[in-house]
Amino acid sequence: MRVGFIGLGNMGSAMARNLIKSGHELVLYNRTRSRAEELQPLGARVAGTPGEAASGVEVLITMLADDRAVEDAMLGHGQALAARTQRQPAGVSGCGRSCRAHADGQSGSRPICRSHGPGLG
Secondary structure: OEEEEEOOOHHHHHHHHHHHHOOOEEEEEOOOHHHHHOOHHHOOEEOOOHHHHHOOOOEEEEOOOOHHHHHHHHOOOOOHHHHOOOOOOEEEEOOOHHHHHHHHOOOOOOOEEEEOOOOOO
């Protein structure tokens, strides 16, 4: 499966590594690019923007610290939600109210699946 992954802190890096080892094709984005580049030798592709990580993937996973980080990655021109023009389902973890409201307004076909849970220890 082609997977976009945004957020490669301690938890995100471990999750991405396990997905790669399981045979999935990952497109990675992290604000600190070197975190994504660490996984290139395993076969991951590094994206230059959140939108690039979200474009053309079957699933998008975010593992970000807080609402502000999710909104920065997901909303706005060239960001992840704007890049998902085919309306494939996207997983957004820890998404705050403004991001959920934006996602809900994208389409009547409910393109966004949300999960709520702690992303930090």
